[in-house]
Amino acid sequence: MRSRRLADVLVPWYRQTARELPWRRSGFGAWGTLVSEFMLQQTPVARVIPMLEAWLERWPTPDALAGASPAEAVTQWANLGYPRRALWLHRAAVEIRDRHDGVVPRDVDELLSLTGVGDYTARAVAVFAYGDRHPVVDTNSRRVIARAIHGRTHPDAAHRRDLDEMSGLLPHADIDAAVMNAAMMELGQVVCTARSPRCDVCPVRDMCAWVAAGSPWTADTRRKQARYEGSDRQARGLVLKALRDAAPDPLPEEALLTSWHDPRQRDRALASLYDDGLIEPDGDLVHLPRR
Template sequence: MTTAARPDLATPLVAWYRENARDLPWRHPEFGAWGVLVSEFMLQQTPVNRVIPHLEAWLQRWPAPTDLAAAAPADAVRQWANLGYPRRALWLHRAAVEIRDRHDGVVPRDVDALLALTGIGDYTARAVAVFAYGDRHPVVDTNTRRVLARAIDGRSQPGPPSRRDLEAMAAILPADVATSAVVNAAAMELGAIVCTARSPRCEICPLRDRCAWLAAGRPDTGDDRRKQARYEGSDRQARGAVLKTLRDAAAHAVPLAEVVPDWPDALQRDRAIDSLITDGLAEASDEMLRLPR
């Protein structure tokens, strides 16, 4: 991502966002820092439309970090249901315990304090500080990186993530703190619904008169686009089947021999069980398997 002089992107982004942003629950001021934190955990690798009903159910059951901290880890894994990547449920539970024990049950505002919580990386820490507390930090996700790569560098897709992405985003943020939060959200939203990876709608883009990629004729710069591994028949699918069996068993342990016994690949099933135990998502004893207590 270059750091050369660049056109004003913030002004058209803000104007477009105020007219076109989706009405998402975590964008409402009253949603609170805990709601924003939970939403960020859920939105990692899971589409918005799948997250919303799970998020609402989660917050109804555990409206504050202290509520989740008082629950068993197994309850968090069950509530996570089929959102995928269930380690996020365990990490969120551990983060809730840490928020209760270190921060009197209040989600911290400081980026470093957020980074010290389980399961929170640089993106999530900045997102909470900006979208929950309105602080001025650059926040960069995959969608933002694509917008910056096209508008500033003239590339069809961004390269590998780097600190330069944060520098590029920081350079377009206005000095006004409140407006800077809107610019962060607007860049993400633009990448999600207009400046998409496969079918960008340049004709309605608010940056079309200042986009380097569009001005160059939308060249395919040959950037690497990672293919998502096939789910059908994968170890991920086997792990999901094992976890579903344990969730459906409620608070009971399941005999190992009865954990998806008809799975077509017994070695894969055993590998899935072993990996869940390693990740802390399952516990085994006396030939029985259960969710973590």
């Protein structure tokens, strides 16, 4: 059947052509893997690499990060985006210290119980750091499945059934299954890309349902990302940038978003940041979270 043959082609293809990335080095470690996966959540590989190395140099273990303040984590996170991830990674480090003796857990359910760790990240750590056999499904592999298996241009929204589908594609041996998971992601990222797939160099084009269907380019029905300019997210981003730049010093709340056009939106952005625990009040001052 098709699923079996896909792995027969992709596993050797990956072994021959995969890019060298920091988290693919042997002995990179579960902590490094966990940090890299947090950073890679919605942030491109090229932007992650230098930030990851700086992070691991500063905090080489979960204990080291757990001993720092959330403010330090948010500051070190710099411009990676979605700063809640920095907060959550810090919380996860505290949980690893307190509940797992400072060792990144191997069990998927224990990984899932860590703050900020979901279906993708938990299995990525179990598979890529520990070598266990689980389906790892990210946006790239979902796109490859949509095209190669179902002949669709775009994947549907992420769903847990994706895990079952990927399970059906995995070879039996743990080591090969791990490579297959990585190969699907790699193919989606470098060949079967979202906007302009490079079918001319695709190793599985002769078994691709989408190519067989004539490579139809249908509309993407998934909801588009909201406009950023003038959004709450932009307002929040400006607040955190100001606080990161001032860190470790706080700033007067009046100094934040001084030239923002919409005072109600300014209040809303600040309120949501307080709510998320990304900022905290100290009289008239605003701090990044100190504990």
